Amino acid sequence: MTRQGQADARYHRAKREGFAARSVYKLEEMDRRYQLLKPGQKVLDLGAHPGSWLQYACQRVGPTGLVVGVDIQEAGVELPAWARYVQADLLTLLPEDLRAFAPAYDLVLSDVAPRTTGVMHADMAASYELTAKALDLAMALLKPGGSLVAKVYFGPQVEELIKRVKAAFSLGKAHKPEASRAASKEIYLLGRGLKKAG
Numbered sequence: 001m002t003r004q005g006q007a008d009a010r011y012h013r014a015k016r017e018g019f020a021a022r023s024v025y026k027l028e029e030m031d032r033r034y035q036l037l038k039p040g041q042k043v044l045d046l047g048a049h050p051g052s053w054l055q056y057a058c059q060r061v062g063p064t065g066l067v068v069g070v071d072i073q074e075a076g077v078e079l080p081a082w083a084r085y086v087q088a089d090l091l092t093l094l095p096e097d098l099r100a101f102a103p104a105y106d107l108v109l110s111d112v113a114p115r116t117t118g119v120m121h122a123d124m125a126a127s128y129e130l131t132a133k134a135l136d137l138a139m140a141l142l143k144p145g146g147s148l149v150a151k152v153y154f155g156p157q158v159e160e161l162i163k164r165v166k167a168a169f170s171l172g173k174a175h176k177p178e179a180s181r182a183a184s185k186e187i188y189l190l191g192r193g194l195k196k197a198g
Contacts (some may be wrong), residue, residue, distance in 0.1 A: 023111060024052035025179040026188070027149070031060065034171075034192055036147050040064040042102040044141060046090055046134045047112025047151075051077030057109065058083050068101045091133055095140035104143040110134035110150035113186075124155030124185070131161060131189070139168065148191040158187070165191045
């Protein structure tokens with residue numbers, strides 16, 4: 001089966017299983033591999049639209065947990081009682097805006113992506129800016145021992161972000177999920193076990 005066939009299969013599987021997008025299988029794979037999500041956790045999902053990561057996180061944390069989604073667009077999916085949604089520009093958000101829901105989070109997810117222009121260096125720069133902001137918010141809001149997953153388009157400045165994640169977490173690395181399309185320039189920054197400040 002071709003890569004394109006696999007992509008189509010994941011798209012149809014997502015529709016069949018009631019998820020908003022095929023990207024859910026990237027998170028599912030990383031969760032299975034790194035044990036990111038557990039019942040009762042407080043999770044922040046940045047760049048949450050169209051909502052498949054929100055749906056998956058809500059399922060995994062259950063009614064004793066909390067999932068807060070943030071995106072410049074509307075949610076796009078129905079959310080359970082233990083989810084909240086903030087329609088806002090990620091670049092203008094402050095940590096205090098998100099502490100209104102929880103003083104600290106166990107996991108920060110970011111599948112945020114810029115509106116692509118087709119100009120590769122411009123798209124990479126925009127992706128870097130969004131992911132750097134997501135990382136700043138994660139550093140401010142995660143509990144010690146917390147985890148991070150953040151997408152970025154691979155480009156010249158991304159090594160700097162990988163170094164930040166490696167320095168801040170017990171396990172820090174770049175990861176490309178199997179569910180990512182072969183031609184995609186995206187990678188995920190993965191951090192587990194946020195070290196205590198100082």
